[in-house]
Amino acid sequence: MRVVPRAGILDPQGNAVAGALGSLGFDGISEVHVGRLITLRLLAASEADARERAEAMCRRLLANPVTEDFEIRVAS
Amino acid sequence: MRVVPRAGILDPQGNAVAGALGSLGFDGISEVHVGRLITLRLLAASEADARERAEAMCRRLLANPVTEDFEIRVAS
Numbered sequence: 001m002r003v004v005p006r007a008g009i010l011d012p013q014g015n016a017v018a019g020a021l022g023s024l025g026f027d028g029i030s031e032v033h034v035g036r037l038i039t040l041r042l043l044a045a046s047e048a049d050a051r052e053r054a055e056a057m058c059r060r061l062l063a064n065p066v067t068e069d070f071e072i073r074v075a076s
Numbered sequence: 077m078r079v080v081p082r083a084g085i086l087d088p089q090g091n092a093v094a095g096a097l098g099s100l101g102f103d104g105i106s107e108v109h110v111g112r113l114i115t116l117r118l119l120a121a122s123e124a125d126a127r128e129r130a131e132a133m134c135r136r137l138l139a140n141p142v143t144e145d146f147e148i149r150v151a152s
């Protein structure tokens with residue numbers, strides 16, 4: 001699952017990384033965003049079942065519903 | 077850039093997520109890993125130049141060279 005700051009919402013971690021990269025001399029950089037990448041193995045009856053449970057995990061624990069969006073990829 | 081815990085190294089954040097998912101009643105879950113996903117816009121002369129600079133950013137700031145691996149994807 002990818003959990004990323006919702007577009008248009010302040011991303012303090014992204015801003016901190018942008019500042020730090022600038023201090024190190026990296027230039028020409030903009031739109032820095034920092035999200036989380038969560039991978040796990042899930043025993044599921046089907047791909048649809050896996051996706052549904054992963055969505056529930058994001059809604060209930062992994063993503064902040066106010067500030068973040070999430071995206072799920074299922075591999076079998 | 078994706079920055080992920082190196083395989084075989086303890087991943088306390090992954091373990092914490094696994095525990096929390098278990099407490100919420102999610103079962104059949106294993107191998108939970110938590111990494112970071114950093115996206116940015118970079119003015120570069122070429123794709124090779126962009127990749128080289130992104131690698132330097134990971135080595136110098138974004139990834140912990142002792143515990144993490146990184147992977148770069150360039151889109152134009």
